[in-house]
Amino acid sequence: MAIEQMTMPQLGESVTEGTISKWLVAPGDKVNKYDPIAEVMTDKVNAEVPSSFTGTITELVGEEGQTLQVGEMICKIETEGANPAEQKQEQPAASEAAENPVAKSAGAADQPNKKRYSPAVLRLAGEHGIDLDQVTGTGAGGRITRKDIQRLIETGGVQEQNPEELKTAAPAPKSASKPEPKEETSYPASAAGDKEIPVTGVRKAIASNMKRSKTEIPHAWTMMEVDVTNMVAYRNSIKDSFKKTEGFNLTFFAFFVKAVAQALKEFPQMNSMWAGDKIIQKKDINISIAVATEDSLFVPVIKNADEKTIKGIAKDITGLAKKVRDGKLTADDMQGGTFTVNNTGSFGSVQSMGIINYPQAAILQVESIVKRPVVMDNGMIAVRDMVNLCLSLDHRVLDGLVCGRFLGRVKQILESIDEKTSVY
Amino acid sequence: MSTNRHQALGLTDQEAVDMYRTMLLARKIDERMWLLNRSGKIPFVISCQGQEAAQVGAAFALDREMDYVLPYYRDMGVVLAFGMTAKDLMMSGFAKAADPNSGGRQMPGHFGQKKNRIVTGSSPVTTQVPHAVGIALAGRMEKKDIAAFVTFGEGSSNQGDFHEGANFAAVHKLPVIFMCENNKYAISVPYDKQVACENISDRAIGYGMPGVTVNGNDPLEVYQAVKEARERARRGEGPTLIETISYRLTPHSSDDDDSSYRGREEVEEAKKSDPLLTYQAYLKETGLLSDEIEQTMLDEIMAIVNEATDEAENAPYAAPESALDYVYAK
Numbered sequence: 207m208a209i210e211q212m213t214m215p216q217l218g219e220s221v222t223e224g225t226i227s228k229w230l231v232a233p234g235d236k237v238n239k240y241d242p243i244a245e246v247m248t249d250k251v252n253a254e255v256p257s258s259f260t261g262t263i264t265e266l267v268g269e270e271g272q273t274l275q276v277g278e279m280i281c282k283i284e285t286e287g288a289n290p291a292e293q294k295q296e297q298p299a300a301s302e303a304a305e306n307p308v309a310k311s312a313g314a315a316d317q318p319n320k321k322r323y324s325p326a327v328l329r330l331a332g333e334h335g336i337d338l339d340q341v342t343g344t345g346a347g348g349r350i351t352r353k354d355i356q357r358l359i360e361t362g363g364v365q366e367q368n369p370e371e372l373k374t375a376a377p378a379p380k381s382a383s384k385p386e387p388k389e390e391t392s393y394p395a396s397a398a399g400d401k402e403i404p405v406t407g408v409r410k411a412i413a414s415n416m417k418r419s420k421t422e423i424p425h426a427w428t429m430m431e432v433d434v435t436n437m438v439a440y441r442n443s444i445k446d447s448f449k450k451t452e453g454f455n456l457t458f459f460a461f462f463v464k465a466v467a468q469a470l471k472e473f474p475q476m477n478s479m480w481a482g483d484k485i486i487q488k489k490d491i492n493i494s495i496a497v498a499t500e501d502s503l504f505v506p507v508i509k510n511a512d513e514k515t516i517k518g519i520a521k522d523i524t525g526l527a528k529k530v531r532d533g534k535l536t537a538d539d540m541q542g543g544t545f546t547v548n549n550t551g552s553f554g555s556v557q558s559m560g561i562i563n564y565p566q567a568a569i570l571q572v573e574s575i576v577k578r579p580v581v582m583d584n585g586m587i588a589v590r591d592m593v594n595l596c597l598s599l600d601h602r603v604l605d606g607l608v609c610g611r612f613l614g615r616v617k618q619i620l621e622s623i624d625e626k627t628s629v630y
Numbered sequence: 631m632s633t634n635r636h637q638a639l640g641l642t643d644q645e646a647v648d649m650y651r652t653m654l655l656a657r658k659i660d661e662r663m664w665l666l667n668r669s670g671k672i673p674f675v676i677s678c679q680g681q682e683a684a685q686v687g688a689a690f691a692l693d694r695e696m697d698y699v700l701p702y703y704r705d706m707g708v709v710l711a712f713g714m715t716a717k718d719l720m721m722s723g724f725a726k727a728a729d730p731n732s733g734g735r736q737m738p739g740h741f742g743q744k745k746n747r748i749v750t751g752s753s754p755v756t757t758q759v760p761h762a763v764g765i766a767l768a769g770r771m772e773k774k775d776i777a778a779f780v781t782f783g784e785g786s787s788n789q790g791d792f793h794e795g796a797n798f799a800a801v802h803k804l805p806v807i808f809m810c811e812n813n814k815y816a817i818s819v820p821y822d823k824q825v826a827c828e829n830i831s832d833r834a835i836g837y838g839m840p841g842v843t844v845n846g847n848d849p850l851e852v853y854q855a856v857k858e859a860r861e862r863a864r865r866g867e868g869p870t871l872i873e874t875i876s877y878r879l880t881p882h883s884s885d886d887d888d889s890s891y892r893g894r895e896e897v898e899e900a901k902k903s904d905p906l907l908t909y910q911a912y913l914k915e916t917g918l919l920s921d922e923i924e925q926t927m928l929d930e931i932m933a934i935v936n937e938a939t940d941e942a943e944n945a946p947y948a949a950p951e952s953a954l955d956y957v958y959a960k
Contacts, residue, residue, distance in 0.1 A: 215670020218885040240665045251887045256665045276670075321950075 210259045210283045212243065214268070216276040218250035222346060225273040226280065227252070235263045237283065244280065261285035271406025276346060317348025330355045408502040419564040423480070426601045427559050430613045431594050434575060437461055437623040438591040448629070452517065456629060459495075459549050460520035462572045465619040466547050467491050467511035467519075473612040477544050479565045480602050494543030494563050495523060497530040504530050505563055507543040516629040547572060551593065560598045567603040570616075571596040593620075634916055635850050639857070641690075647918050649690055649849050650909055651927055653682035656706040657906055658928075658935050659716050660880075663723050663738070667884045671943065672723045676739040678706040680879035681811050683905030685781075686711055687849030688809055688874075691856035692779055698747045698765050700758040700780040703739030704811065708781065713746035716934050720942035727948035733955075734948045756786040759795035759808070766804035766869075777805040777863040779856075784873075785816025787830050796871065800837040805863030807856060808871045811846065813878035818891040834871035846874030847905040850912075879904065 214224050228245040231237055242254035243263070265282040268274050320343055323331075327350050331338050336358060343350035396402050405413065441458060448456040470477045470491050478487040491512040494505040506526040508519060529535045546563040551574035560569040573594040580590040595616060599609050636646040656678050663675045678685065685707025692699070694712055701708045706719065718730045725734035731742045731750065742750025749765065751758040762780035769776040786792060787810050799806040810830045814821045827833065834841025840862075844851045852874050859870035877900035881888035888897075913919035 213670065215668060216673070217668065217670075219673065240662075240669075250885050251881070253668045256669045258669045258671065 208285050209264060210261065210285050211279045212255075212258060212281050212283060214246070214274045214276050214278050214280055215255055216346070217246060217248045217253055221248045221250055221276065223273050223275050224248045226268045226270055229266055229270060230254070231263050231266075231281075233263050233265055237261065237263060255280075257283065259283045259285045269404055269406060271404075271410065317343065319343070319345065319347035319349035322349055324352065326352045327355055330359070334359050408504075412503055415564055416561050419562050423562050423564070424601045425559075425562060425598050426604075426606070426609075427596065427598050428606065428609055428613065429557065429594055429596045430610075430617055431592055432617045432620050433580065433590050434458075434593050434620055434623075435591040436625075437620060438575060440623060440625050440627060443625065444629070448517075452521070454521060454524040456517070456520050457523065458575065459547075459552075459572065460516050460523060460629075461620070461623060462549075463493055463495065463508065463511060463519050463523070463547050464514075464516045465616050465623075466545070466570060467493060467514075468619055469612055469615040470545055471512045472615060473608060475604060475608050476568055476612050478567050478603055479544075480567065480600055481565075485603050488544040490542070490544060492542045492544045494540075494546040494566070495526065496546065496548040497527050499530060504535055504540065505543060505546060506530065506535055506539045507541065509542065516627075520629075546570070550596075551575060557594055558596055560596065562598055562600055566600075568597055568599040568609070571598075635912075636916075639850060639854055641850075641853065643918055645690065646850075646916075647913065649686050649853075650906075650913055650919065651931070652686045652689075652711050653707060653849070653906055653909065654927065655716065655931050655934070656682045656686070656710055658931050659710075659719055659938070660706060662935050662939060663720075664880070664884065666723065666939065672738070673725070674737055675723070675884040676703050676737075676882070677878070677880040678704045680877050680900070680904065681813055681846065681874075682707045683849040683909060684809070684811050684846035684852050684874035684876055687852030688779065688781075688807075688856040688872075690849075691853045691860060692777065692807075693860070696747075696774075696776050697860075698749060698762070698769075698776060698778045700749045700751065700762040700765070700778060701741050702751065702755070702758065702781050702783060702786070702811070703741075704783075704813075705741060705781055708779075709741045709743070709746075709748055712743075712748055714741065714743055714748065716938040717941055718743070720938040721945060724942045724945065725947070726942055726945040727952070728942075728945050733952065735953075756782055756789035756791035758782065759786075759789075759791045760798075762806055762808075763795045763799045763804060766799065766806045766863075767802065770802075770804060775864060777807055777860055779807045779809065781809045781811055783816060784810055784812040784814075784821065784830050785819065785824055786810075787833065788824060796833075796837045796839070796869070799869040800839045803866060803868030805866075806869040807859045807863065808869060809856065810871070810873045812873050812875050813846075814875075815878055815882070815892070817882045817886065818888070820892070829873055831871055831873040837869075837871075839869045839871055841871040841873070843873040843875060846876030847903050847908055849905065849909055876905065877903070 217224055224246040225248070226244050227247045229243070230245065231243045237243060237257045237260065239258065239260045240256045243257045244255045246253055246255050261283040263281060264284045266280070267282065268280040274280060323338060327338070330336070330352065334355075336355060338350060341350050341354060341358065344354055345351040438458070441456060441461065445456055474487050477491055478485050490510055493508045493511040495508060497504050497506060506529065508514070508522045508526070511519060514522070526535070526539060529539060543563060543566060545566055546560070546569040548560050548569060548571045550558045550571045554574050556573045556576060558571045558573065560571045562569050573596065575591050575593045577589050578592045579587050580592065582588050595613060597609055597613055636643070660675070660677050660679050663672060666672045667675045681704055685705050689699070689708045689711030699708055699712055714730070721729035722731045723738050727733055731740055737753070740751055740753070741748050749758070749761060758780055759782060762778040766778040769778070782792065796808060798804070812821070812830055816824050829843045831841035831843040842855050844855045846852060855872045859872060862868065862870055879897065879901060910919060910924070
């Protein structure tokens with residue numbers, strides 16, 4: 207009896223990771239060698255991964271939707287009467303490899319690429335007098351990457367060869383390719399009766415994007431209120447005939463997106479991205495719109511929104527929303543956004559603080575249109591359709607003044623929409 | 631009832647069954663290689679699946695003691711018929727030192743084995759065509775009765791190498807058999823986007839040699855065509871261009887996702903004419919194969935494949951120092 211590990215196979219040259227799209231087995235299942243155990247998705251191919259052993263599945267380490275580096279363990283299989291030779295090959299002694307830099311067969315199975323140096327690595331190491339035997343590679347198969355060397359140079363010198371460290375650092379290039387600092391956070395434990403929902407797929411992407419945005423970008427916030435009484439009256443007056451002729455709804459949101467696109471053209475600072483030592487002002491105005499489903503959130507993109515009519519934008523919104531509902535959104539539909547408009551008003555919010563859609567510089571929340579008593583210029587009180595526009599901004603890129611002017615311009619455009627405005 | 635076609639072609643019952651056995655062995659080795667690739671044990675697979683009948687039918691029509699073959703990367707059926715073993719192929723798949731093709735240096739599918747007159751090829755496609763013509767010329771100069779058999783895909787037939795080789799061979803009436811294994815796709819490019827002519831064999835007349843198109847799913851039809859070409863070569867009448875029509879049942883390689891360029895229905899439809907099924911049906915109709923015989927054959931083949939897999943998996947890699955061998959003469 208022995209416990210064997212199945213690892214994420216390299217499904218194609220230059221493929222470095224795979225996502226488990228579906229487990230075909232569960233703990234306790236008996237499998238034969240070459241029986242399919244999981245469906246795995248990679249940049250290149252989608253494939254069924256067969257078992258390398260005959261035995262019983264004892265543990266699924268990777269979850270569905272989880273992306274694992276090539277070589278990381280995905281499950282454990284208990285085999286009967288395992289062949290010791292085979293075992294040795296599967297679980298090579300890492301310490302041996304560490305103590306003996308001229309890796310022989312055992313070590314080679316472990317870090318077969320340790321001694322395959324790229325010209326860039328050789329040159330950098332030569333220039334900085336780094337002994338490559340002393341370096342732990344984080345690339346596939348223990349290969350030393352240019353980044354490994356650069357990190358060494360930045361942190362000042364060669365790592366001391368610490369056998370303990372090498373032992374533990376051995377096979378999984380997990381901590382490797384993404385050198386994220388270890389999370390110290392302690393998570394709550396679930397109590398009896400609680401429901402545990404695994405974090406997979408889109409939820410995971412949302413979590414990491416939000417965290418990245420909120421931790422990297424210094425957010426500032428501002429709000430302006432806009433009187434859209436005339437716009438509401440106008441839209442309501444053409445709503446039915448528009449639906450009849452065009453076949454889709456003319457929503458208020460289309461008017462807002464159009465106004466934002468137009469104002470962005472006049473304030474290109476708002477349509478930009480922080481890029482470390484520079485700010486990139488984007489030429490194209492591509493508006494990301496947030497579309498929610500029951501349990502997730504997508505931000506498809508209306509490309510070149512400034513060149514489109516209100517009708518054109520309404521059509522894009524309808525099309526993208528349908529794709530989200532049908533699960534047919536493509537990667538291309540979500541790429542290239544330069545500014546986000548979020549329709550928080552759709553569920554009744556009147557004020558909200560959006561998290562910027564990384565790496566954009568700002569996000570505008572369009573809140574609910576509500577009827578409110580407003581003191582007009584002539585001192586009279588009137589019932590008006592009012593809406594709050596809330597703007598979150600990257601304070602590295604933008605300051606209050608330009609944002610205020612931009613919002614003011616959006617307000618001006620919206621307040622001037624009336625029956626003389628064309629949606630075509 | 632079907633007629634006994636193999637006897638009419640001069641094939642014994644044993645040879646007819648051996649052809650099937652070789653096709654089945656090629657298929658099973660190929661299938662195993664996919665499993666090994668998908669479990670992360672071998673880096674790359676490029677398949678013969680769907681083309682076994684053309685490959686094996688052709689190889690059986692040659693003089694397997696004398697002739698030279700210059701296979702292209704899918705020709706597992708050809709090299710098995712010419713004496714390469716399952717173990718040899720697995721050693722290549724695992725890139726082990728004992729790989730007779732290149733000692734683990736080349737990618738799988740770069741077949742080469744001197745003792746069996748299988749001539750190694752380069753990765754750029756079609757380079758083997760002029761080589762085949764050169765070998766035929768050498769045979770002529772040395773007054774040997776040999777033919778050079780060279781295969782390539784229909785995509786390769788658009789390369790300059792093909793033109794140069796075909797032209798030279800025809801001008802000098804050299805004993806070359808050009809066999810185009812038309813599997814309808816050049817990686818992702820379908821036939822009608824590769825060539826404007828109806829058949830690849832239409833090109834033969836332009837070089838002044840006969841050209842035929844045969845059903846690549848029928849090993850006997852391919853056997854007949856290659857047999858005739860071999861006899862022309864022997865008589866000094868020059869080269870022949872044979873086109874075998876079959877279908878690539880797998881993606882281009884283990885690194886390819888074919889669902890992005892061809893429909894599943896198309897592949898399923900092609901599987902109905904899988905040469906292993908149709909030829910098996912023929913052998914059963916002629917009484918050469920029964921379920922029992924087939925099962926025994928399959929068990930034997932799986933034992934061979936399993937043994938080859940285990941042996942290759944546990945075999946040593948080439949020593950790093952050997953990387954420079956064969957680069958300079960010693």
